Amino acid sequence: MTLLTALLSSFLLVQGPPPYQQAPVVVPVYPPPPGWSVPTATESQPSTARVVTSAIETAPLQPPEAVADDEVRVRISDLVDIEGVRSNQLQGLGLVTGLNGTGDKGNAARQLLANFIKSNRINIREADVDIANVALVSVTCLLPPFKKAGTAVDVSVQSINGATSLFGGQLLQTQLYGFDGEVYVVAAGSVPVGGFTASGKAASVTQNHPTHGLMTGGGIVEQEVPMSLIASDGSLHLHLRNPSYVTAVRVAKEVTRSFSLPARAIDPATVRITLPPSQRQDPMEVIAKLNDSTVAPADEAVVVINERTGTVVAGAQVRISQVAVTHGNLTISIAETEEVSQPEAFASGDTATVDRTAINAEVEKRGLQVVQGGTSVSDLAASLNRMGVSPRDLVAIFQAFAKAGALHARLEIL
Numbered sequence: 001m002t003l004l005t006a007l008l009s010s011f012l013l014v015q016g017p018p019p020y021q022q023a024p025v026v027v028p029v030y031p032p033p034p035g036w037s038v039p040t041a042t043e044s045q046p047s048t049a050r051v052v053t054s055a056i057e058t059a060p061l062q063p064p065e066a067v068a069d070d071e072v073r074v075r076i077s078d079l080v081d082i083e084g085v086r087s088n089q090l091q092g093l094g095l096v097t098g099l100n101g102t103g104d105k106g107n108a109a110r111q112l113l114a115n116f117i118k119s120n121r122i123n124i125r126e127a128d129v130d131i132a133n134v135a136l137v138s139v140t141c142l143l144p145p146f147k148k149a150g151t152a153v154d155v156s157v158q159s160i161n162g163a164t165s166l167f168g169g170q171l172l173q174t175q176l177y178g179f180d181g182e183v184y185v186v187a188a189g190s191v192p193v194g195g196f197t198a199s200g201k202a203a204s205v206t207q208n209h210p211t212h213g214l215m216t217g218g219g220i221v222e223q224e225v226p227m228s229l230i231a232s233d234g235s236l237h238l239h240l241r242n243p244s245y246v247t248a249v250r251v252a253k254e255v256t257r258s259f260s261l262p263a264r265a266i267d268p269a270t271v272r273i274t275l276p277p278s279q280r281q282d283p284m285e286v287i288a289k290l291n292d293s294t295v296a297p298a299d300e301a302v303v304v305i306n307e308r309t310g311t312v313v314a315g316a317q318v319r320i321s322q323v324a325v326t327h328g329n330l331t332i333s334i335a336e337t338e339e340v341s342q343p344e345a346f347a348s349g350d351t352a353t354v355d356r357t358a359i360n361a362e363v364e365k366r367g368l369q370v371v372q373g374g375t376s377v378s379d380l381a382a383s384l385n386r387m388g389v390s391p392r393d394l395v396a397i398f399q400a401f402a403k404a405g406a407l408h409a410r411l412e413i414l
Contacts, residue, residue, distance in 0.1 A: 073294040076238075076251055080271070082287065083237035084228040090141040090185050094174030096157065099133045102165040109136040109161055116172065135163035139174045141185050141219050145227050152217035155187045159211035166213050167193045176219065187219040229287070234280050236273040236287075243269035246298035258293045259286060301409035303398055308414075310392030318409040320401060 095112055103109065107126075113134050114126045141155045155176070159166055169191045176185040191213035231237055240248055248265035255263035255273055262274040275283060301317040337356045343349035401407035 071296040071299070073296050075291055076254065076293050076295060077290040079242075079247065079251065079295070079297060080238040080240055080290070082229060083231060083239055083270075085145045086227075087145060088143045088178055088184070088225050090143055090176035090178055092139045092174050092176040092187075094137050094139045094157070094187070095172045096135045096137050096159075096163075096166055096169035096191055097133060097172060098168055098170045099135060099163065099166065100168060101132050102163055102167070103132050103134045104136055104159075104161045104163050105131075106136075106161050109134050112136060135159050135166060135169065136161040137163075137166070137171070139171065139176060139187055141176050141187070143178075143184060143221070143225060145225070147221050148224055149221050151221050153185060153219045153221060154217065155185070155215045155219040157191050157213045157215060163211060165193070165210035166191050167210055169193075169213075171215065171218070178225070182223070184223055184225065185219040185221055187215065189215055189218045191215060229283050230275070230280055234275060234277070236275055236283055238271040238273065238290075240269050240271070242297070242300070243267075244298045244300065247295070250295045250298070254293050254295045259289060261286070302412060303407065303409050304412045304414065305395050305398060306414040307395055310390070310395060312394045312398060314398075315409065318407070320408065321406040323401065323404060323406045 093112070095109070095116060109131045110126050110129045113131060114124060114129050117124050117129070136159075138158045138160045139155055140158075141153055143153060147153060157166065157171055171188055171191050173186060173188040175183045176187060178184050192215070193210050193213045229236065238251065240251070245265075245268045248268050248271055252263040252265045252271050255261060255271070259273070261276075263271055265271050273286065275286065279286060299315055299317045301319070302315050303318055304313045305311070339354045339356055340351065341354050342351045398407065398411065399413075402411045
């Protein structure tokens, strides 16, 4: 007899037959093993145990940061540069030939031309070299990133040794070197010039700059400059073109929200994006998303003044404290005339010329204009326009504002 059978038999004996049975059912019972007792059936109490669960906290999807109506959202790719991706400046010295007597007059071009002729296995003396149709030029190039070998780039050609015009010239093959002394671009071809010069015995005319030319696709890349998108710590660094505390924080928040990647603003010019190991070998997907995400760059309080042209550009956040402004022009005119003094008939004396000078000074009278505190650029422009201030006069006015401490912005003078 098994233990299960013994338990079942004992339970039926203790409880008795079910109420719906008419006759008792006899089940053979075998004696239990020595030392084994049949437990008494008791009513079990319900369990008080409870399963306690807690949800894992996750960062909710954040909506885009609210910006003012007058703020403009700009793509992140238009605000930042990626660390390790940059252009490189190249330069070299070359010869432009085929000029119509407008070449150099110095010995540098003669020596360089003599060396070029000797490199072609022709022995010649420098004194026998005529450089009237040759110009020594500087050839420069800005090599963009990721330019592959064999692709064309633009090069710039400038005369550096006295040539009066490069019109109709042809640049001989010139090697362009980088900072490391390696050759990255080779340039050659015709030099288009956007100006001309013509002269006679007593007069000459010149338009634009005939000693400078831009060769579109005139250079061929010989070797690629290596670029690295990922930093040594496995992160992607974005450098703001215009450093700003507010803009850097906004870019970091937008990258975290849109890309689900940890991003942090290290300083006003750098945002670090931590890439998972799966994306460190192929960061192009993350970089491509920079074209789809936009932020509102912070407006900087700055006033830029060009004194040569009288141009004034002020940011929207420029504020001016309450000041009183008056601006008047002093006009002084001087007229020189010559009069002839002639003695009367049969009188002694000589005919002579006499200088006459007429001086007139006029001061334009203008009232005192009060500029209220907290004035914006648009309000200030309206006030100054009522005073009849010209754009060139604004230069002196803004400089006076800054000197008086009323201009709450950075003043840059070009």
